[in-house]
Every structure is written in structure tokens, then in C-alpha cells.
Amino acid sequence: MIPAKFKKVSLLTVAAALLAGVAVSAAAPRAQLLPVPKVVAPAITGDTIRDVTKELSSDAYEGRGPASRAEDLTITYIIKRFKAAGLRPGNKGSWLQDVPTVDITAKNADGMTVNAGGQTLRYKFGSDIVAGSYRVTPQTRIKDAPLVFVGYGITAPELGWNDYAGVDMKGKIAVILVNDPDYETADESGLFKGRRMTYYGRWTYKFEEAARQGAAGALIVHDTFPAAYGWQVVNSSWTGTQHYIASANNAMDQTQANGWIQKPVAEEVLKASGQDLTALTAAAKQQGFKAVPLGSSASLSFDNEVKRATSHNVIGILPGKKRPREYVLYTAHWDHLGRCTPDKTGDDICNGAIDNATGVGALVSLAEANVKVGAADRSQVFMSVTLEESGLLGSRYYAEHPVYPLARTVGGVNMDGVGPGSPSKDVSVTGGDKSDLTRYLQAAMKAMGLYLTPEDHPERGGYYRSDHFSFAKLGVPMFSVGRGSDWTQGGKAAGQAASEDYVLHRYHQPSDQYDPAWDWSGAVQEISLFYRLGRSLAMTTDWPNWHKTDEFRRIRDKSRAGVK
Numbered sequence: 342m343i344p345a346k347f348k349k350v351s352l353l354t355v356a357a358a359l360l361a362g363v364a365v366s367a368a369a370p371r372a373q374l375l376p377v378p379k380v381v382a383p384a385i386t387g388d389t390i391r392d393v394t395k396e397l398s399s400d401a402y403e404g405r406g407p408a409s410r411a412e413d414l415t416i417t418y419i420i421k422r423f424k425a426a427g428l429r430p431g432n433k434g435s436w437l438q439d440v441p442t443v444d445i446t447a448k449n450a451d452g453m454t455v456n457a458g459g460q461t462l463r464y465k466f467g468s469d470i471v472a473g474s475y476r477v478t479p480q481t482r483i484k485d486a487p488l489v490f491v492g493y494g495i496t497a498p499e500l501g502w503n504d505y506a507g508v509d510m511k512g513k514i515a516v517i518l519v520n521d522p523d524y525e526t527a528d529e530s531g532l533f534k535g536r537r538m539t540y541y542g543r544w545t546y547k548f549e550e551a552a553r554q555g556a557a558g559a560l561i562v563h564d565t566f567p568a569a570y571g572w573q574v575v576n577s578s579w580t581g582t583q584h585y586i587a588s589a590n591n592a593m594d595q596t597q598a599n600g601w602i603q604k605p606v607a608e609e610v611l612k613a614s615g616q617d618l619t620a621l622t623a624a625a626k627q628q629g630f631k632a633v634p635l636g637s638s639a640s641l642s643f644d645n646e647v648k649r650a651t652s653h654n655v656i657g658i659l660p661g662k663k664r665p666r667e668y669v670l671y672t673a674h675w676d677h678l679g680r681c682t683p684d685k686t687g688d689d690i691c692n693g694a695i696d697n698a699t700g701v702g703a704l705v706s707l708a709e710a711n712v713k714v715g716a717a718d719r720s721q722v723f724m725s726v727t728l729e730e731s732g733l734l735g736s737r738y739y740a741e742h743p744v745y746p747l748a749r750t751v752g753g754v755n756m757d758g759v760g761p762g763s764p765s766k767d768v769s770v771t772g773g774d775k776s777d778l779t780r781y782l783q784a785a786m787k788a789m790g791l792y793l794t795p796e797d798h799p800e801r802g803g804y805y806r807s808d809h810f811s812f813a814k815l816g817v818p819m820f821s822v823g824r825g826s827d828w829t830q831g832g833k834a835a836g837q838a839a840s841e842d843y844v845l846h847r848y849h850q851p852s853d854q855y856d857p858a859w860d861w862s863g864a865v866q867e868i869s870l871f872y873r874l875g876r877s878l879a880m881t882t883d884w885p886n887w888h889k890t891d892e893f894r895r896i897r898d899k900s901r902a903g904v905k
């Protein structure tokens with residue numbers, strides 16, 4: 342999951358209007374907006390989330406590493422709880438969906454050689470460049486591939502932006518700037534939402550787009566400020582084993598190599614090619630920017646050690662009464678880091694109590710609450726996904742191989758970290774006001790007497806870093822919300838102290854452990870909020886969409902166009 346401090350976020354653009362009690366939506370005004378159905382949450386106690394969290398974070402589960410003995414224990418327990426709650430198996434009679442994975446480890450990497458302006462420049466793996474292959478292939482060999490500077494490497498038709506216009510990338514390597522063109526803006530105005538990160542600013546997008554353009558390779562120019570982390574982070578996360586979903590074509594539609602280069606490397610290569618990185622960066626921020634072939638070429642090669650495994654998503658369903666072929670999702674990842682670096686006491690089990698045994702506990706609690714009230718009009722799908730910690734792979738696999746068509750999946754709520762502590766007076770939203778789901782959140786907040794707190798770090802792109810994103814990316818509108826830190830017991834000081842303690846002392850460490858002294862009243866409030874959000878989506882005939890200029894709107898429109 343994303344650390345709690347990244348979740349102190351909000352719908353900035355509507356906050357003021359909300360406070361004034363005005364119903365707003367940044368969406369294009371429709372002739373008639375369907376009212377948000379009124380739903381009343383049944384009595385929810387903290388017993389279920391407490392019991393599930395205690396069980397799944399006990400040492401017996403060894404930190405819930407995927408494709409291990411711990412996975413068998415974990416999915417068996419979740420199925421038991423789903424069954425007891427009264428759900429039905431969610432995958433054609435089965436509780437499980439297989440998630441085939443590939444682990445690739447680069448070996449024998451001998452760096453990158455660039456030929457530019459009659460010079461031969463050599464760069465070392467690790468200190469100058471990191472690279473890997475998405476393709477499942479024993480060897481990666483790129484020889485004298487022409488380099489093309491493609492600015493931010495963005496194709497966004499809804500914004501009239503195309504960094505690849507007029508260039509043929511076949512057999513070439515794209516040199517790409519990190520983030521998006523207006524990341525230095527102080528507020529969230531601008532084509533790419535100013536300082537708020539959009540998906541176009543994420544490194545994952547840049548590699549995907551380069552592949553769509555047919556490039557042989559893609560190299561992102563690292564720069565600490567827009568990347569928001571130093572080279573050390575890039576280096577450590579790109580060396581060692583990388584995890585991917587297995588695909589029928591062995592990912593041959595991807596580039597041969599994706600990687601990062603240090604900024605001084607890019608400066609040197611561009612200079613030797615008769616260009617200037619600063620000048621080209623300035624040009625790349627302007628609409629109408631044209632990609633620049635550098636007249637230089639690069640070679641790189643390494644071997645790939647490949648290992649395959651299978652993990653599982655657990656899926657249950659409460660079929661709808663009136664429109665069973667329309668679906669609303671609740672998701673929470675079950676996996677965590679498994680055995681990890683030992684702490685001072687020698688404890689090497691990353692138990693993942695908050696991250697994300699609590700989310701699974703909330704999921705079971707929501708199944709129980711919905712069954713108790715009775716089936717909704719639409720079907721409700723409860724899914725505990727795997728491999729979130731390895732790059733959202735379980736949710737991505739489901740989204741790419743959905744049991745229920747995404748075009749008929751209305752939207753949903755993802756839960757990643759439903760922490761203990763006091764109830765709150767506020768709600769935090771990751772990602773800002775992106776879709777018509779805002780109206781559903783407003784209705785729930787109003788009913789519960791909650792207010793919205795502005796997002797602390799919209800530039801960090803928290804929305805793109807947990808499982809809801811896997812669905813959003815393929816068009817399904819998803820909530821990423823949680824309770825804020827203005828606690829009813831102890832106010833902001835208490836809420837912020839708890840969140841700081843978690844980020845500094847527990848997040849992704851063996852100390853993310855169950856504590857019998859935990860107060861679950863805040864978690865109960867959060868589950869009630871999730872109940873309202875999911876249930877109101879399951880009781881309407883509405884199809885909330887992304888706002889007009891949102892990066893996922895065009896994908897959703899295309900997907901929904903196929904529905905009769």
C-alpha cells in the first residue's frame with residue numbers, strides 16, 4: 342500500500358463548494374443527474390476486522406508472501422470467511438482466479454555504449470544506467486539503435502498532445518523526461534493538472550507508450566525533483582528480480598529494454614549529439630513539441646533468468662436482485678512482503694497487519710453487512726487480490742482477464758490500510774476529483790457529517806499506486822478514499838501522530854504487527870463509509886464516468902460503447 346501520509350488528500354477543486362454545502366461536479370453538466378440512492382448502513386462492529394486482522398497477521402501466515410505455503414493458508418482462510426459471510430464463489434463456481442506470474446532477473450549486464458558525434462561513450466549498469474526486459478526472453482540484445490528525444494513521451498488525444506507525432510520509433514530508443522510538462526506549476530491548473538501528478542507523468546506509462554509506438558527501447562532521464570526520489574531508489578528497485586504477469590505472447594508487444602539513465606548521462610549524450618538537455622526540456626513543455634532524432638545510437642545487452650509461478654485472487658459474489666449482470670466491486674489485497682529483512686530483534690516476518698490484513702478484514706465485514714441487509718439491485722463482487730506489493734499484479738491480471746466484463750462493471754472501492762484508532766471528522770481522497778463518483782462520496786459524507794481535507798502531496802501520484810488503479814487504467818471508476826486525520830479523539834494532533842508513527846516505524850517493516858490494545862472504532866466508521874459508497878452504486882441505474890479531460894475517460898467511453 343501507499344504510506345498513510347500519501348493519503349492525506351482531497352478533492353481540492355470541490356472542497357470550497359462542499360464546505361459551502363453546494364452540490365458540484367466538475368463533469369460536463371448533464372441534463373438530468375440521477376439522485377444518489379439513500380442507503381443506511383446496518384450496525385457494523387469492529388469484531389470482524391479485528392479477528393481477520395489478528396488471524397492473517399499472525400506469524401503462522403509468515404507475512405503472506407505470494408505463491409508460498411503462506412498463500413495456501415491465507416486464501417483458505419479468506420474463502421472460509423467469504424463462505425461464512427454468505428457469499429457465493431465468484432469465478433464460475435470457484436473462489437479462485439489463477440494469476441500466472443513471471444520473475445525476470447537480469448544477468449551479465451555489460452552496460453550501455455553510445456556512438457554520438459564520432460565519439461564512443463560507455464556507461465555502467467547500476468551507477469549510470471539501469472535497464473530490464475518486460476519480454477520473457479533469455480537474452481536482450483540491442484545493437485546501434487538510433488536515439489530519439491521524445492520529451493515527456495506522452496500521447497493524450499483528449500488534451501491535443503502527441504510527443505510522438507510524425508516519428509517512426511521502430512527499432513529506435515526513446516529518451517524520455519520524467520513526470521509531465523507542468524509539474525512545476527504551484528497549483529493544480531494546467532493541461533496536466535499542474536503539480537498534481539497524472540498518469541502521463543508515471544514511469545510505467547512512459548514504458549507502455551513507448552511500446553505502443555513500437556520502440557526497441559525506452560530510457561527515462563532521472564531527475565530527483567520531478568521523480569520525487571533519488572537515483573538510489575531507481576537503482577535498488579531496478580536491480581534484482583522483477584515481477585510480471587505471464588502473458589500468452591510472452592510480452593513480445595513490449596519494448597526490448599526499459600530503463601533509466603542518470604541526468605548527467607543524458608546531458609553528455611545530448612551534448613555529444615549536438616543538442617542541449619536544458620533547451621530540449623524547455624521545448625518539450627510546449628504544446629506542439631516535436632520529437633528530436635539525435636543522430637546518435639546506443640547498444641546494450643544482458644541475459645534474463647526467468648522463473649514462473651502461480652498465485653491467486655479470491656473472488657466472492659452477492660448476486661444482484663434486479664440487474665445481476667451489472668457489477669460493483671470491493672477490493673483489498675491479501676498479499677504482503679512475506680519473510681523480509683530482520684529487525685534488531687531478529688524478527689524477519691513482515692506481518693502486514695495494517696497493510697493489508699485490515700483491508701481484507703474490512704472486505705469480509707462489508708460482505709457480512711451486505712448479506713445481512715440482502716442483495717442489492719446490482720451484483721456486488723468482493724475480491725481479495727494478490728501481488729499488490731509486487732506492482733499491483735493481481736488486480737491488473739483480473740482487470741485484463743475479468744470474470745465480469747469491465748464494460749458492465751459500474752465502479753468500486755479499494756481498501757488498502759484501514760488503520761486502528763479514533764473515528765475522524767474528515768475524509769481523505771487520493772487522486773482528487775476525477776469522476777462522477779465525487780457525488781456519491783459527497784452524499785455519504787453529508788449523511789455521516791464528515792468534511793474533506795485537501796491532499797498534502799498531489800504531486801506524488803498516490804492514485805496510481807494501489808489496486809484501484811488497475812481498474813481505473815482500463816476505464817472502471819474507482820474510489821480511493823479513507824478517513825482523514827482530524828480524529829474525534831485527540832483531533833489532528835492524534836491523527837497525524839498515528840500516521841507518522843505508522844510511516845516511520847511500521848510501514849513495510851516487521852513491526853507492522855497486530856496489537857490487542859487497538860481501538861477499532863475508527864475502522865468501523867471507515868467500513869460504514871465504504872458500505873455507503875458501494876451500496877449506493879449497487880442501488881442506482883447510473884453509470885458514473887470520468888470527467889471529460891480525465892486520462893481514463895476515453896478508455897471508459899470506448900469500453901461502454903460496446904454495451905447494448
Ligand SMILES: [Zn+2]
Pocket residue numbers: 342343674696697729757758
Ligand atoms: Zn497495501
